[in-house]
Amino acid sequence: MPKIGNIELPDFPLLLAPMEDVSDPPFRKLCKEQGADVVYTEFISSEGLIRDAAKSVIKLDIYEKERPVGIQIFGAELDSMLQAVDIVEASNPDIIDINFGCPVKKVVCKNAGAGILRDIPLMVKLTEEIVKRTKLPVTVKTRLGWDQNSIKIVEVAERLQDVGIEAISIHGRTRVQMYKGEADWKPIAEVKNNQRMHIPVFGNGDVDTPEAAVKMRDEFGLDGAMIGRASIGYPWFFNEVKHYFKTGEHLSPPTMQERVEAARRHLQMAIDWKGEKLGVFETRRHYTNYFKGIPHFKEYRMKMVTSDAAADVFAAFDEVQEKFWDYQFA
């Protein structure tokens, strides 16, 4: 069974990917309840943390019930990253994750995120110092390389392991690809097949069906799957994969009752966490997926995403539940 430091995980664990504006405490809790074995926060700026920027600091909030939880940080300045590690450690997560994969220009141009893939010695140095700084297990999330001509992930992963990381998650795309094309899991399998690798190697990118997860496990031999987009507004995905592993059969999709219940809880948790105004605003992006596929839904969706008062959104949920109570999801 794979382990991250002392954290014991089940066979082929499923990890909730770090996702900006998505992987917040309410969403992570729902994913955990639906079978995610490890959850990660969205990336948090090391510079923001050390400036005590409220927007960054609030991202450190974690619920006891979502453990094991990893807090992900990004940055390229050693001093800031080390100070950020101290701040992160004080909020007592189970794991610290370093983001070496974000492809966004404003991050990359400062050599952070995937930008660091152009400077492997710096990537290794930063990682080594972070591992030395903290007692928590450190994991890395990265991409295959900067571009197609610079894929050195086998060597990079081994060097990161040698400086002490406890697991690596690899998104099967280069920085240049951003999110285009298909994720290539072959180089990730090469990392796993490197005889010197002994830490878990988790695959990421395009695990969007239970069959894809089986393929990653059985054909590519990886230690677990990190799941991002397939879970947005669909936390049930983790259980669906696990059920398929166990039985070879697909679980029926969640009913309208279950979807409305999840949307209600999601909104309530967000309000409890951030207050009504922000809670209502930040949960909006999830509704489209919760209710995906229902015909002539626009009118209801508009109510959910344009109301500022929580009571109006809850009323829209009630209305949907009443109107579509027997809708059969495909």
Ligand SMILES: Cc1cc2nc3c(=O)[nH]c(=O)nc-3n(C[C@H](O)[C@H](O)[C@H](O)COP(=O)(O)O)c2cc1C
């Ligand atoms: C909305 C969104 C936000 C993301 N934010 C982050 C992030 O904060 N940190 C990170 O390492 N990756 C981030 N990613 C990348 C995902 O973690 C993941 O690597 C990518 O979506 C591929 O996996 P998937 O095909 O399962 O979605 C983000 C992706 C999406 C779609």
